[in-house]
Amino acid sequence: MKKFDGVDFLEIDGLMSEDEIAVRDLARKFVSEKVIPIIEGHNRAGTFPMDLVPEMGELGFYGATIDGYGCAGLSNVQYGLIMQELERGDSGLRSFVSVQGALCMYPIFAYGNEEQRKKYLPGMATGKIIGCFGLTEPDFGSNPSGMLTTARKDGNSFILNGSKMWITNGGIAQLAIVWAKLDGVIRGFLVEAGTPGYSTKDQHGKFSLRASVTSELAMQDCRIPAENMLPDAKGLKGPLGCLNQARYGIAWGGVGAAMAVYHEALEYAKTRIQFDRPIAGFQMVQEKLAWMIREITKAQLLVLQVGRLKDKGTVKPEHISLAKMNNVHIALQAARMAREILGANGITDEYQSGRHMCNLESVYTYEGTHDIHTLIIGEAITGIPAYK
Numbered sequence: 001m002k003k004f005d006g007v008d009f010l011e012i013d014g015l016m017s018e019d020e021i022a023v024r025d026l027a028r029k030f031v032s033e034k035v036i037p038i039i040e041g042h043n044r045a046g047t048f049p050m051d052l053v054p055e056m057g058e059l060g061f062y063g064a065t066i067d068g069y070g071c072a073g074l075s076n077v078q079y080g081l082i083m084q085e086l087e088r089g090d091s092g093l094r095s096f097v098s099v100q101g102a103l104c105m106y107p108i109f110a111y112g113n114e115e116q117r118k119k120y121l122p123g124m125a126t127g128k129i130i131g132c133f134g135l136t137e138p139d140f141g142s143n144p145s146g147m148l149t150t151a152r153k154d155g156n157s158f159i160l161n162g163s164k165m166w167i168t169n170g171g172i173a174q175l176a177i178v179w180a181k182l183d184g185v186i187r188g189f190l191v192e193a194g195t196p197g198y199s200t201k202d203q204h205g206k207f208s209l210r211a212s213v214t215s216e217l218a219m220q221d222c223r224i225p226a227e228n229m230l231p232d233a234k235g236l237k238g239p240l241g242c243l244n245q246a247r248y249g250i251a252w253g254g255v256g257a258a259m260a261v262y263h264e265a266l267e268y269a270k271t272r273i274q275f276d277r278p279i280a281g282f283q284m285v286q287e288k289l290a291w292m293i294r295e296i297t298k299a300q301l302l303v304l305q306v307g308r309l310k311d312k313g314t315v316k317p318e319h320i321s322l323a324k325m326n327n328v329h330i331a332l333q334a335a336r337m338a339r340e341i342l343g344a345n346g347i348t349d350e351y352q353s354g355r356h357m358c359n360l361e362s363v364y365t366y367e368g369t370h371d372i373h374t375l376i377i378g379e380a381i382t383g384i385p386a387y388k
């Protein structure tokens with residue numbers, strides 16, 4: 001298949017600086033050379049490509065917007081472009097980097113104290129310390145405020161009890177950010193792997209995000225030092241602040257997955273002959289390809305504007321919800337169309353579209369389901385919350 005060299009129907013590259021394009025091209029090269037050749041094998045085996053972890057650290061992908069502590073100090077648009085390219089490779093790889101940076105390094109940076117930052121961030125920037133983010137519980141997904149996990153102060157320690165589910169990187173993490181209620185208020189705790197009373201169990205049987213580790217976390221009278229609480233996160237706005245960072249990256253990631261399947265479907269359609277002509281020449285195939293490029297172009301503009309607002313400091317959670325829900329939705333629709341254009345070949349892992357399609361089902365649900373983002377936008381424009 002023709003080499004991937006981006007999808008830019010409307011000269012959107014012209015809206016970006018040279019520095020932004022340079023970062024994107026670095027990530028694009030990494031994905032083309034290091035990810036694409038191995039990812040189907042990992043997806044088939046249900047394994048995460050651990051070998052890529054140090055190199056992504058060297059490239060500055062973890063906590064990329066943090067200034068200092070060994071991080072790259074990039075703009076939000078540059079960071080978004082990295083997420084786009086990683087998800088062009090695989091949503092599982094982008095999930096790894098999102099969790100590491102937006103869900104684990106960000107709360108330590110934003111809600112932690114200087115000691116915590118110095119202790120963990122440099123190691124996380126290189127990938128030597130892998131993090132996971134434990135918010136969701138078996139009975140509390142969209143409504144994390146109902147969580148049952150508790151923390152209790154006992155002398156110079158906190159004792160955690162409870163369980164978390166669907167935790168990306170759980171089984172491979174050296175550090176878990178666990179959200180638990182202390183006297184009824186949600187607080188964030190740093191739990192190091194190996195702490196007595198803390199255990200993980202990987203979840204298997206997934207048809208989605210197979211090249212990503214998903215685990216349950218269990219805390220049973222798990223005693224951690226009192227200094228392992230994040231001092232500045234109180235209430236649900238702590239974890240929601242992290243989710244906003246991650247959702248922003250996912251919105252860019254959706255563009256990357258959509259680009260991958262569009263590129264594959266277009267190249268396939270140009271060479272696949274039926275009724276003595278390339279299927280790209282049939283109107284119904286063109287209608288699908290035109291739908292894809294139309295939606296990809298709108299998604300690119302949407303996420304670039306959200307990135308510009310984030311860099312300016314004026315982005316609102318509902319802007320990020322709009323971008324996450326739209327871009328993942330159109331990526332999933334595009335993957336289904338690409339799979340259809342590929343015909344029977346589309347159901348094999350010799351092609352990428354089926355893998356992206358399955359992956360995007362998770363991305364559609366995690367970090368706030370599509371419908372929950374609809375309600376966030378609904379609340380923003382009407383002033384009336386409709387969750388309950």
Ligand SMILES: Cc1cc2nc3c(=O)[nH]c(=O)nc-3n(C[C@H](O)[C@H](O)[C@H](O)COP(=O)(O)OP(=O)(O)OC[C@H]3O[C@@H](n4cnc5c(N)ncnc54)[C@H](O)[C@@H]3O)c2cc1C
Nearest residue numbers: 133134135136141142166167168209362366367369371387
């Ligand atoms: C592969 C994967 C990785 C994940 N990684 C992590 C992680 O690293 N850390 C973490 O904490 N969590 C993680 N999650 C969990 C994820 O965030 C949750 O699955 C998500 O929040 C939805 O929760 P739920 O699955 O319990 O669905 P539910 O909340 O039970 O929702 C089920 C359905 O009901 C709908 N619904 C719920 N409430 C409402 C309402 N008020 N109005 C209308 N519709 C509603 C939802 O939209 C959805 O369609 C991961 C999930 C997956 C699949």
